[in-house]
Amino acid sequence: MNKSKQVFRRLEGRRIFASFLALAMVAVVACGSDGSAADNAGSDSEPLVVYSGRGESLVGPVIKQFEELTGIEVQVNFGSTGPLAATLLEEGGNTPADIFFAQDPGGLGAVIEMLDDLPVEVLDRVPEWARSPQGKWVGISGRARVLVYGTDSLTEDELPRSIEELADPKWKGKLGWAPSNSSFQAMITGMRQLWGEERTRNWLEGVMDNEPKIYPKNTPQVAAAAAGEIEIGMVNHYYLYRFLAEEGDGFKARNWFTPEADPGSVVLVAGAGILQESDNKETARRFLEFMLSELGQQYFATQTHEYPLIEGVVPDRGLPPLDSITKPEVDLSTLGDIENTQNLLREVGALS
């Protein structure tokens, strides 16, 4: 290699290094200015801080609607419900959050000590089963537990009348479930309340004998049912609609609401509460009221295919009416109950 080329290479290396540095500087400035912009915004009206265990793809648009209608700025920390609850617990009194919007009652139950009492007008917008008995959180939307089945493997006549039938050996090797998923655990908690400990344990042991495939969450079960990897999965009802939207009506899985109203088709809520330490409670209350307004509820009914919880808003036409679905009898956010459910799942070997 000749010398001039070498010198050139070296210069080129320096240039790359220089541009690397310059870019990084820009980055530093950008990061710095982010913070100061947030500080300035505080001078006018305090922005509302929401910790959301529900994804931006799902609830981002309805939060934006709230911002546009009220002119209030909302800052959302999106994450998974569990780790967000753990974050709140670590933050304790120092948390910047005003609202915790959780995917499931269990997440709210974990931080219930940190939640403030909600005004009765807010609580009363939803039926009694869809809110915290202590008045700490309120349901925002409802989702039913359903079975999802592969349409290539099964026809409707072959499907179980009740979730209890899944303990039958004829389903051996054909089932999927997600025992670590909090909605699943809430369903088992409801099952223990409705069926009692003994019957629930028998059912779990029966299903375990059928060697169900273990999934980390709901969506992979829907995909697996369509692919024929499993015949039946136990999921929340609304994921199917996402697959239908992406893959069209040819998608080879459908929901099955068991005809016998049993814990298998229990309805659960995603809910929200206001943090005690919030210094923005008035705005926080307006946020909850908006979510429970006709406009807010309409969004969940039409866009996420969930059950609206206030009167006067009707669910998606493809869904069975809410009246026909099992409601939990007791508070599903009670920690002791969830812990007992997890202990039971460990005892039968479903959880490690």
Add this chain to the structure above:
Amino acid sequence: MAIVSHVMPARRHLLRVMPRERPPWPLLVLGLLVGAAALLPAYYLLLRAADGGAETWDHVFRARTTDVLVRTAVLVGVVTVASTLVGTLLAWFTIRTNLPFKKIISVAVTLPLVIPSFVMATTSIEFFGIGGVLQDWLGVFGMEKIASFDGLRGASLVLVLMTYPYVFLSARGALRRLDPSLEEAARSMGYGPIKTFRLVTVPVLRPALTAGALLVALYTLSDFGAVALLRYETFTFAIFNQYESALNRSLAAGLSLVLVFFAVLLLAGEGISRGRARYYRSTVGSIRPAAPADLGPWKWPVTLMVLVPVVVGLLIPVGVLVWWLVRGLMRDQQMTALLEPAFNSISVSLLAAMAAVGLAIPVAVLAVRYRSWWPSRLTERVTHIGFGLPGVVVAISLVFFGVNYARPVYQSNWLLLFGYVVLFLPAAVGAIKASLMQVSPRLEEAAQGLGRRPWRVLVTVTLPMIAPGLFAGAALVFLLAMKELPATLILSPIGFRTLATVIWDASVDAFFARTAAASLLLIALAGIPTAYMVLRGESARSNSR
């Protein structure tokens, strides 16, 4: 022409670097501070586990835990061995043989590294799984049955694809710097090619291989996305279950401590196996590139073989993502803006790369130049702990420290950067160490002897000579930070979106087209520094002084 001046590794006992005096105190203080920072997560875990008292430990040591530990150990073992083999072979073929298209192949086989774990897992399931694309294709040929892709088989395949590049990159660096006169000398003494490889090449490569293998093992230990989706229950799975139900932080901490212990065992193992050899040339003169081995008639079969990981680890995932994107666009799926997340990803990852390299320098210098002094070695070891812990654990521990002791930086990018440094420091330390080991300390001693102060020697002599290591380390940290998820979600300022958080958000709720668009952009953006890192080494080689 270089004189054969290496002392053969077999005479390693003669090779100990003479213990120098203690390191200069600024270096020492900086190094120890970095080490202490790396220990923060472990400290937090001890605190939290102690909260739970004896009950936590009863839970941790239940019978099932042993079961899961064994499964974890099996996975770590399988993935580490397979990745080391694949990575070493690929490095040898792309450096020391007359393989065609070496540059393109070198870049392509590194690229699986930039694909986030859960994207690699989901796309692989879509292709190889039951009812997947492969089964459809085989169906055309009348093959209906297909082996299931999940469990140990699927998890280890996906993890190997994501981790062999660590070994590939470090083995490549070492092979390139290996003076061929060593092997020639062995051959001229009558050793056969295999004996030469075993007695000369492998021992010289060993530190690079074990360093790469260590990263592979620690990554496998910490991974959640792949094992969860492929339904192979490891220890991380159990930890995530605790956070998922958000009930028992003490139990989560206790379980994580077991993971720390596991990581410490791996670190000790690597430390012992690496030995004490010295790897720099003791004379001046350039390393002449080795004459590439002629593959002869095997040239094209080997090329095809080398392309297998490219197809499985890069083309298939990218192909599935493109298919998701096209399919979604055809059904009018709404897309999200990616410009701002992309900018955020790049800027925060660049800063993380610079911070990690900056902080890795004192650690690497201590570990290489003052290794006879035990705190140096210990510091270097503990910086690896973060790499073996799941991101969520490191993140929650930093939430604790941020909220309680560093309120001003809490929920700012500073804490996020700090989190990336704690997680990815070993990637930078490893790359810098590898460079530093091959620079003779005589040069620094000479500069010092001529009256330069130690820190000026560092800046004017040492750093320029290890520039390739600095860049390689920075590139590696950059792409690791680009694809990092749990810590980014938890530690970033409120409302700060990166490509990784967009991908996660979309994939959690089954928005496939959005997932695909953001993933493809991430792969493209992280691919650029990766290509640069690989190709730069290529030109440095033909350019070596």
